[in-house]
Amino acid sequence: MSIIETKDLTYVYNPEMPGETRALDAVSFSVEEPCIIGIIGHTGSGKSTLLQHLNGLIKPSSGDVYIGGECITDGRKNLADVRRKIGLVFQYPEYQLFDETVAGDVVFGPKNLGIADDEVDDRVRRAIEMVGLDYDEVAEMSPFELSGGMKRRAAIAGVIAMEPEILMLDEPTAGLDPAAHKDIIDMIKKVQSEMNLLIIFVSHNMSDIAELSDRVFVMKDGRIVMDGSPEDVFSRGDELREMGLSVPPAKEIAGRIKERAPKFESKALSIEGLAEDIQKFRNIKEKA
Amino acid sequence: MAFIEVKNLILEFAKYDDAGKPVSSKRALDGVSLDIEKGSFVAVVGMNGSGKSTLAKCLNGLLLPTEGSVTVDGMSTADDEHIWDIRSRVGMVFQNPDNQLVSSIVEDDVAFGPENLGIEPDEIRRRVDDALRKVGMYDKKDKGAHMLSGGQKQRIAIAGAVAMRPDCIVFDEPTAMLDPAGRKSVMEIIEELNSEGITVVLITHFMEEALEADRVIVLRTGQLLADRSPKELFADAELVREAGLEMPPVIELRDRLGLDKSIMSKDELVDACLL
Amino acid sequence: MIRDITLGQYYPGSSAVHRLDARTKIIATLIYIVALFVVKNFWGFLIAGAALFAVIEVSKVPVKFIFRGLTAVFMIIAFTFLINLFMVDGRVLWQWKFLSITEEGVNRAFFMAVRLVLLIIGSSLMTLTTKPIELTDGLEKLMKPFSKIGVPSHEIALMMTIALRFIPTLMEETDKIIKAQQARGADFESGNLIRRAKALIPILIPLFISSFRIAQDLALAMEARCYHGGSGRTRMNQIRFHRGDAIAALLVIVFLVAIVLSRFINVPI
Numbered sequence: 001m002s003i004i005e006t007k008d009l010t011y012v013y014n015p016e017m018p019g020e021t022r023a024l025d026a027v028s029f030s031v032e033e034p035c036i037i038g039i040i041g042h043t044g045s046g047k048s049t050l051l052q053h054l055n056g057l058i059k060p061s062s063g064d065v066y067i068g069g070e071c072i073t074d075g076r077k078n079l080a081d082v083r084r085k086i087g088l089v090f091q092y093p094e095y096q097l098f099d100e101t102v103a104g105d106v107v108f109g110p111k112n113l114g115i116a117d118d119e120v121d122d123r124v125r126r127a128i129e130m131v132g133l134d135y136d137e138v139a140e141m142s143p144f145e146l147s148g149g150m151k152r153r154a155a156i157a158g159v160i161a162m163e164p165e166i167l168m169l170d171e172p173t174a175g176l177d178p179a180a181h182k183d184i185i186d187m188i189k190k191v192q193s194e195m196n197l198l199i200i201f202v203s204h205n206m207s208d209i210a211e212l213s214d215r216v217f218v219m220k221d222g223r224i225v226m227d228g229s230p231e232d233v234f235s236r237g238d239e240l241r242e243m244g245l246s247v248p249p250a251k252e253i254a255g256r257i258k259e260r261a262p263k264f265e266s267k268a269l270s271i272e273g274l275a276e277d278i279q280k281f282r283n284i285k286e287k288a
Numbered sequence: 289m290a291f292i293e294v295k296n297l298i299l300e301f302a303k304y305d306d307a308g309k310p311v312s313s314k315r316a317l318d319g320v321s322l323d324i325e326k327g328s329f330v331a332v333v334g335m336n337g338s339g340k341s342t343l344a345k346c347l348n349g350l351l352l353p354t355e356g357s358v359t360v361d362g363m364s365t366a367d368d369e370h371i372w373d374i375r376s377r378v379g380m381v382f383q384n385p386d387n388q389l390v391s392s393i394v395e396d397d398v399a400f401g402p403e404n405l406g407i408e409p410d411e412i413r414r415r416v417d418d419a420l421r422k423v424g425m426y427d428k429k430d431k432g433a434h435m436l437s438g439g440q441k442q443r444i445a446i447a448g449a450v451a452m453r454p455d456c457i458v459f460d461e462p463t464a465m466l467d468p469a470g471r472k473s474v475m476e477i478i479e480e481l482n483s484e485g486i487t488v489v490l491i492t493h494f495m496e497e498a499l500e501a502d503r504v505i506v507l508r509t510g511q512l513l514a515d516r517s518p519k520e521l522f523a524d525a526e527l528v529r530e531a532g533l534e535m536p537p538v539i540e541l542r543d544r545l546g547l548d549k550s551i552m553s554k555d556e557l558v559d560a561c562l563l
Numbered sequence: 564m565i566r567d568i569t570l571g572q573y574y575p576g577s578s579a580v581h582r583l584d585a586r587t588k589i590i591a592t593l594i595y596i597v598a599l600f601v602v603k604n605f606w607g608f609l610i611a612g613a614a615l616f617a618v619i620e621v622s623k624v625p626v627k628f629i630f631r632g633l634t635a636v637f638m639i640i641a642f643t644f645l646i647n648l649f650m651v652d653g654r655v656l657w658q659w660k661f662l663s664i665t666e667e668g669v670n671r672a673f674f675m676a677v678r679l680v681l682l683i684i685g686s687s688l689m690t691l692t693t694k695p696i697e698l699t700d701g702l703e704k705l706m707k708p709f710s711k712i713g714v715p716s717h718e719i720a721l722m723m724t725i726a727l728r729f730i731p732t733l734m735e736e737t738d739k740i741i742k743a744q745q746a747r748g749a750d751f752e753s754g755n756l757i758r759r760a761k762a763l764i765p766i767l768i769p770l771f772i773s774s775f776r777i778a779q780d781l782a783l784a785m786e787a788r789c790y791h792g793g794s795g796r797t798r799m800n801q802i803r804f805h806r807g808d809a810i811a812a813l814l815v816i817v818f819l820v821a822i823v824l825s826r827f828i829n830v831p832i
Contacts, residue, residue, distance in 0.1 A: 043437050043467045057742050080748060088746040096743040098768035108765065112748030144772075148336050158747060175383075175464045177336045177493045178534040204467045207537075244469040249537035256558045271537050275544035278561055350783055372789050380787040387780035390788075392573065392728045396696040399799040401788040412799040430575055430694075434731040448788060 001069045003198050004086075004166060005030035009053060009063035011222075023049045025222040026063065031215075036192055036199045038209040038230070041219030042244040047202045048091070050219070051168045054200070055086040068165070084113050087164035091171045093155035094148070102128065102146070102154050103139040109162040127161035128154070130194070132187050149180025153187065160191065167191065169201040173208060188212055210234060210248040210269035218245070231267050250274040289362060290323035291456065291487060292347060292378070296356035297321070299342055299510075316342040318510040319356070326455065329479075329488045331501035331518075335532035338507040340491045344460045347489065348378040361455075376405055379449030383461040385441035394436075394444055395420065395429040401452040412451075419451040423477055439470020446477055456487035464493060475500070495522075495536040499552065506531045523549045572632075574691040579807055580622035581692045585701025587808040591815045592689045598822045599678050599685075607825035608677050614818050615685055622692050632687050633680065640679050647672035695727040700798060717793030729777065733770075740769045 011024040024046050031037065041047050052058045054065055056072055056079045064073045072082045087109075090096065099105035106124045115123065128135045131153040138146065143154050152172070159167065172188065173181045185208060192199050203209050209216060209230065216233040218226035220243050226233050234240070237247045237255055246252070254266040254274055266277035299317040302310040317339045324330055324347075332340050345351040346358050349365035360378055363370035379401075382388045391397040395416050402412040420426040423443040433441060442462055449457050459478060463471040475497060482488045490497060498504050504521045506514040508531050514521060522528065522539045535543070542551045547560045580588075595611075602608055619626060633640075653667030690698065703720035710716045741751075744765045751762050 042469055043439075052742065055746060057745060080750070083746060083748050088743075090739060090743045090746070093743065095773060096740055096765075096769050098765045108744075108749075109747040112750065162748065175461075177532070178495070179335055179532045181493075182534075206468075246468050250541075253538070253541065253554055253557065256554060257561055260558060260562055271540045271544065275541055278541075278545060282561070345783070348787060350786060372791065375787060375789045380784075382780060382784055382787075384780055386732050387777045388784035390728060390781070390785060391724060392695045396694065396799070400785075400790070403796050403798055404789040404791065406795045406797050409797060409799055409801050412797065416799060432573060432575075433728065445784075452788065 002030040002032050002066065003034065003068065004054065005066040006054075007064045007066070009050075009065065010061050011049060011053065011058060012061045022222045024053065024060070027222070027224055028063075029217065029224060029227060031198055034192070034196050034198045035214040036188070036201070036212050037215045037217065038213030039200065039202045039217045039219060040204070040206070040209055040245055045219040046222040047219050048170055049222075051088060051170055051200070051202065054166075054168060055088050056082045057088070080113070084162060085164055086166045086168065087159040087162050089156050089159050089167070089169040089172065091174060092152075093159075094143075094151035097143040097151065097155055097158075100142060101140050102133075102143050102157075105143055105154065106158045106161050109158055113162060123161045123163065124157075127157040130160055130187075130191060131157045132183060132190070133157065147180075149176055149183055152176070152180070152184065156187070160195075163195075164197065166198045166200065167195075169199070171202055171204065173203065173205060185211065206234070206246055206248040206251075207270075210251075218243070230269055234269060235267075291326040291361060292324040293359045294320055294322045294324075294343075294346070294356070295358075297343075297346060297353050297358060298355040299339075299346065299351060300354045315510055317346070320507070320510070320512045321356075322505060322512065322515055324456070324487060324489065326487055327482075327485050328503065329482045329490070329501045330503045330505060331498040332489065332491045332505045332507065333493070333495070333498050333531070333533055334507035334513075337509070338532075339510040340507055341460055342510075343507065344380070344458050344489065344491050347456075347458050348375050348380055350380070372405075376401075376452050377455045379452055379454035379457040381442070381445050381449055381457060381459045381462050383464050385438045385445060385465065388445050389433045389441060389448075392433055394425065394431050394433060397433060397444060398429075398447045398451050401448055405452065415451045415453065416447075419447040422450055422480075423447045424473075437467075437470065439466050439473055442466060442470065442474050443477065446474070446481075450481070454486070456489065457481065458489040458491075460491045461493065462490075463497070495534060496538075499536055499538075506533070508532070519550065519552055522552075572687075572691060573694055574624045574628065576623055576692065578621060578623045578692070580618060580688075582805070582807060583692075583811055584804050584808045585693050585697040586705055587804070587811050588689050588693055589698070589701050589705060591811060592686055594815055594819060595685045596682055598819060599682055601822055601826070602674075602678070603826055604828065606828045607822055608674070608681070610818070610821050610825055611681055612677075615681055615688070618688060619684075622688065624688070624691050629684055629687065629691070633683060636683055640676055643679055644672045644676045647675045695724060697800060699724045699727075700800065717796075721793075725781070729781075732777065733774065736773050737766070737770055740766050740773075 007028050009024050009027040010022065013021045013023055027050060039047050049058065053060055060073055064071050066072070067082060067085055097105050099108065103124055106127055107120055110120045110123050125135050128139065133150060133153055138154065143151060146154060173184050176184065188199060188201065189212065213230050216226070216228065216230050217224045218233060218240070226236065234247045234251045237251060240247060248269050250268055250271050250273065254268065258264050264281050266274055268274040268277050297317050297320045298315065300313040300315050302313045305311045320343065332343060334340050342351060346353065346365065349371050352366050358365045360374045363374055365371065365374055389397045390400050398416045398419055399412050402415050417426065420429050423446050425440065425443050425447060428436065428440065433444065436444070463474050466474065478488055478490060479500060490501065492498060499518050501518060504516065504518050505512065506521065513531055514527055522535060525535065525543065528535060538554055538557055542557055545561070551557050551560055599611060602611055619629065648664055648668050649662055651665055651668035651671050653665035655663050655665050656669065657664045699720040702723065703716050706714055706716035706719065749762060749765055751759065
């Protein structure tokens with residue numbers, strides 16, 4: 001049984017009006033195992049709209065979403081149940097913090113779900129530790145006193161505390177400095193491996209996509225136009241560039257080398273892997 | 289004399305208690321000195337909280353020194369008499385494309401700066417049209433600002449600064465909130481402006497962008513950690529780590545392969561790999 | 564959706580209506596609104612409706628676009644209609660317990676609803692055909708004589724410019740915050756009044772913080788662009804009266820006379 005599945009999901013803005021646009025156009029996919037899925041696509045390609053459909057924040061114009069085999073779009077399903085199972089972290093989630101304390105903000109989700117008090121405290125502690133913050137240090141602090149990167153992690157803890165089966169993040173690293181950026185990447189890896197859930201994230205950063213994803217969706221004009229492993233997707237550099245997207249730096253450099261030395265082969269997505277491949281290539285050349 | 293001179297700049301933000309009394313102060317900049325020559329391209333890097341944005345706001349008198357001084361073409365930013373002259377010479381583009389446009393319509397927003405300078409209407413019209421052409425947004429001049437993408441809004445903000453005909457533009461993380469296409473177009477415009485003689489100060493988190501500069505200034509907790517060429521900076525892995533930064537991919541690969549430290553661009557790297 | 568509100572939006576175009584001086588349009592709109600309250604019978608509304616329809620035709624703004632704006636204020640119109648329907652004394656047509664509908668009530672309710680619809684369309688037509696900056700410039704010029712008695716005409720005009728500019732931004736921000744809190748299981752629809760009011764806190768606090776952040780960013784951006792009040796400022800667009808404005812002024816007078824005369828028509832429908 002699939003964890004999540006969509007069938008011909010379509011969403012039309014301003015139907016029958018001058019500004020009519022298809023934000024989603026017959027999107028179908030299915031995910032069977034917990035893993036990390038990365039979504040790329042230029043602004044307006046439908047990435048955020050897709051995420052908002054998956055937990056029922058937007059109702060599709062047509063088509064369906066199934067969570068664990070159950071249809072959530074036929075109008076019968078209680079949406080509170082859906083949101084318990086699927087956490088969505090919006091872009092710049094720190095802008096949605098509101099409580100006087102970090103713990104008070106993180107507890108908001110679980111409380112809304114009606115979880116018993118004694119369990120709630122455990123969850124809040126687990127969630128705060130999971131995102132790499134020190135519970136005893138930050139729990140009673142005002143979220144507004146934290147640094148940018150810590151604020152973002154506190155906001156993500158607010159969704160993780162709901163202990164969802166699927167976690168979706170919209171551009172989780174946008175606007176952070178290199179150190180805070182790396183913290184978020186490490187956090188996503190840790191959350192996936194320790195909670196064994198399905199993570200779907202949207203990013204403009206191709207290195208992040210390459211590093212984290214087991215599977216990549218490429219969206220264009222409301223459709224998923226590529227769906228495959230990062231190696232497969234990023235080997236189609238020309239098509240990506242045509243869509244205004246790019247490939248990770250390692251892939252780009254490898255491409256340039258191959259232009260000049262057609263015998264050079266590298267599937268590496270990271271600089272580390274590429275360095276090894278180049279080294280091998282040079283050794284072979286030297287022997288020859 | 290350099291175009292902008294920063295001498296022993298100290299900037300403190302006071303913290304107030306509920307009754308409005310100052311209780312403590314935080315030093316955002318701590319004894320920073322540097323010169324910016326006319327026509328140069330200077331990048332400023334450092335972690336969050338290192339004082340980058342604070343420094344940017346000192347360069348055109350949006351923030352005034354607690355101690356030390358900032359002078360633009362010999363005029364002190366602390367001097368009330370010169371402040372409008374300084375701001376018209378040192379333009380600024382901010383991070384958030386949404387929050388810096390004043391008017392709903394593109395061309396009216398670009399006209400805002402020149403209007404404040406009291407320039408004749410016909411001349412404003414010329415400048416606005418020129419500035420919009422320069423950033424490639426002339427055909428969008430009568431569009432609503434809220435209909436544009438982030439990258440397009442940022443280009444309008446740049447046009448707004450360009451229309452004031454400044455000598456220098458300070459960019460405070462202009463690409464942080466943009467997608468790759470938007471980032472690319474904004475960086476191209478910045479390089480173009482610099483090649484036309486406008487002094488550029490670029491504050492950024494992206495090391496690839498810092499590579500484009502003539503000089504990189506590295507800040508850490510309000511202090512100047514380094515002020516050198518990108519080549520010298522990225523030859524010093526220890527310093528880069530100490531500043532909480534990362535190596536641009538090209539440099540990382542270069543160092544992993546043990547290639548020559550003078551290699552700075554992808555083309556040079558590819559050449560070296562094939563030798 | 565909140566985005567459907569057309570009041571305050573501009574529909575780019577170059578029709579005769581678009582080209583009119585903003586001051587002409589502001590005064591004409593004010594006169595039109597006053598006229599709507601002078602009207603007291605069907606014939607008057609017919610004239611007012613026809614005049615509005617003629618202006619819409621000339622302006623080339625799609626009728627669909629204008630009507631979409633009405634859906635956002637439908638509740639207000641419906642509420643006004645019902646209040647008038649039940650609250651006016653007169654010849655009783657229908658009664659149930661304390662509720663009664665009178666002939667006068669029916670008339671009044673219809674007239675009030677039509678009046679509101681015309682008023683909203685009329686004023687949104689002004690903003691749809693006038694660039695916000697022209698609108699506020701026009702307003703500033705019209706208020707200029709009052710600045711002698713201390714009315715800050717420049718500041719009021721600038722405040723309006725900024726308000727118009729940031730309405731869409733804040734709408735989007737609100738939409739995003741609501742959705743984000745909904746995704747965390749927030750429920751704004753059930754419970755009693757106090758519970759619902761409390762449920763708004765997670766929306767209002769981030770919204771306030773966002774507004775302050777926007778205000779701070781904008782103030783810095785304006786200062787960086789040498790804004791220092793209205794004195795010594797020039798304008799790119801100079802607004803001037805043209806022949807079109809004279810014609811428009813004449814038409815407005817004709818309209819006003821027709822409206823006043825309509826009060827004396829006693830022909831039943």
